[in-house]
Amino acid sequence: MRLRRDFFARSVHEVAPDLIGALLLVDGVGGRIVEVEAYDQEDPASHGFRGRTARNAAMFGPPGHAYVYRSYGIHWCLNLVCDAEGRAEAALVRALEPTRGLEAMRARRGVDAERALCSGPGKLCQALAVTREHDGLPLDAPPFELHARETEPPLATGPRIGITRAAERSWRYGLAGSQFLSRRL
DNA sequence: TATGAGATCAACT
DNA sequence: GTTGATCTCATAC
Numbered sequence: 001m002r003l004r005r006d007f008f009a010r011s012v013h014e015v016a017p018d019l020i021g022a023l024l025l026v027d028g029v030g031g032r033i034v035e036v037e038a039y040d041q042e043d044p045a046s047h048g049f050r051g052r053t054a055r056n057a058a059m060f061g062p063p064g065h066a067y068v069y070r071s072y073g074i075h076w077c078l079n080l081v082c083d084a085e086g087r088a089e090a091a092l093v094r095a096l097e098p099t100r101g102l103e104a105m106r107a108r109r110g111v112d113a114e115r116a117l118c119s120g121p122g123k124l125c126q127a128l129a130v131t132r133e134h135d136g137l138p139l140d141a142p143p144f145e146l147h148a149r150e151t152e153p154p155l156a157t158g159p160r161i162g163i164t165r166a167a168e169r170s171w172r173y174g175l176a177g178s179q180f181l182s183r184r185l
Numbered sequence: 186t187a188t189g190a191g192a193t194c195a196a197c198t
Numbered sequence: 199g200t201t202g203a204t205c206t207c208a209t210a211c
Contacts, residue, residue, distance in 0.1 A: 037203070045203065047196095055196060073193035075204050092203060122204050163203050 003139070003146040008063035012038045012082040012089035017173045019080070019091060021149030026128040028145070029101030031118065034178040035094040037160050038171040039079075041087050045163040048088025058136040059088045066144065068125070068135040075122030078130050080139060094161075094172070095119050097180040098127070120182040156185035 003022065008015055016038040024030045039046035047056040047069065058067035059081055067079040067090050079090040096118035098105055105117045105127040118124040125131070139146050154176035160167055161183060174185045 039203075047203080050197085053196070069196095069203085070194065072202060072204050073195075077203060079203090094203090120204070126205095160203075 001148045003148050005062075005064035005138070005140055007148070008080065008082050008139075010083055012040055012091055013171070015080075015082045016091045016171070017155055019093075020155060020173055020175050021151070021153040023099070023145075023147040023149075024093065024096060025100060025145040025147075026130060026134070027101075027143040029104050029128055030145075031096040031099040032149075032175075033093060033095075034097050034175040034180050035182060036080075036173050037092040037094055038089075038173070039092060040089045043169070044165040045160070045167070046088070046090075048090070052088070056088070059090050061136060064139050066130075066134050066137050066139060068130060068132055070132070071122065076125035076130055076132070077121040078125050078128075078134070092121060093124060094121050095174075095178075095180055095182045096124055096127075097175075097178060115179055119180055158185040 016036050019033050019036050022033050024033050041048045048059045052060045063082050065081045067081050068076055071077050078093045082089040098117045109117055109127050117127050156174045156176040157170045158172045159170055160172045174181050
């Protein structure tokens with residue numbers, strides 16, 4: 001079943017755990033979401049914390065859209081915008097279990113190991129060829145494709161990764177026991 | 186296994 | 199001019 005736009009018209013703290021196990025494809029390439037992180041506007045680590053700017057405008061747009069930004073000048077990171085009624089909430093997609101377009105991902109990443117294809121936000125965007133061009137695009141139209149999970153998977157939570165502010169908040173959600181997480185939860 | 190440096194850019198101060 | 203929601207490779211233990 002395809003995820004509809006109202007799926008995202010909720011608080012990110014409800015959407016993020018529901019995203020685990022969903023199928024995310026870009027141009028037919030992708031896999032199951034096994035790890036996400038939640039960011040809301042009260043969060044000093046969030047780009048939306050200091051208000052709207054040219055970069056994070058997508059975070060303040062309608063829910064069900066993509067927010068893509070460049071990190072450390074090198075990598076792209078893909079967020080799914082949630083309830084954005086001026087609240088600027090988004091879920092950062094951190095890791096996928098690759099299921100479709102494996103060869104395309106290997107070619108883009110330049111690595112062979114399946115576990116290394118999408119086990120991190122930057123890797124995932126490279127594997128799916130996500131760039132600034134995808135910033136602000138709706139998730140229910142090509143090239144994006146998002147399908148709801150069929151069964152509720154076992155969840156694990158933990159502290160977020162790679163940030164210096166409010167890192168202690170347990171807003172990282174993962175598929176328990178998955179081999180495709182960026183780090184073990 | 187763990188820690189550290191380099192890569193490289195746009196937004197922000 | 200500084201700073202990251204990161205990744206990879208190198209070196210050390």
